[in-house]
Amino acid sequence: xxxxxxxxxxxxxxxxxxxxxxxxxxxxxxxxxxxxxxxxxxxxxxxxxxxxxxxxxxxxxxxxxxxxxxxxxxxxxxxxxxxxxxxxxxxxxxxxxxxxxxxxxxxxxxxxxxxxxxxxxxxxxxxxxxxxx
Numbered sequence: 001x002x003x004x005x006x007x008x009x010x011x012x013x014x015x016x017x018x019x020x021x022x023x024x025x026x027x028x029x030x031x032x033x034x035x036x037x038x039x040x041x042x043x044x045x046x047x048x049x050x051x052x053x054x055x056x057x058x059x060x061x062x063x064x065x066x067x068x069x070x071x072x073x074x075x076x077x078x079x080x081x082x083x084x085x086x087x088x089x090x091x092x093x094x095x096x097x098x099x100x101x102x103x104x105x106x107x108x109x110x111x112x113x114x115x116x117x118x119x120x121x122x123x124x125x126x127x128x129x130x131x132x133x
Contacts, residue, residue, distance in 0.1 A: 001127055002034045002073040008065045019063040024097045025055065028087045031071030035085065038123045039105065048108065053082070055101040063089065063096045074129035078121055081105050081113040086129050
């Protein structure tokens with residue numbers, strides 16, 4: 001699992017007094033930074049490989065300004081040229097949002113997906129989500 005702590009900002013708080021729902025997908029993406037570095041160590045957009053093709057978010061509880069949140073990101077599936085992540089946001093030890101996203105290993109020069117190389121698979125495997133029955 002990858003973990004990232006984020007301090008909510010005043011500007012992310014809406015008129016209802018909680019963090020706006022449009023902020024959560026941005027925080028989830030921020031939680032994927034270490035995954036992006038696995039695919040593109042330089043983080044150079046000229047060498048970028050990860051293209052998001054699908055995402056969803058489920059809002060479980062409200063998030064407030066003034067207390068840090070923890071974004072937790074797991075790899076939930078590794079396919080031939082795509083992978084999926086499962087994500088959660090917690091504040092004060094409470095689950096507040098969860099979601100998932102699908103990415104494709106993409107070559108911008110050829111405009112086609114490419115198989116995920118074995119060395120990248122090996123870096124992702126320790127972060128696989130293990131569901132216990």
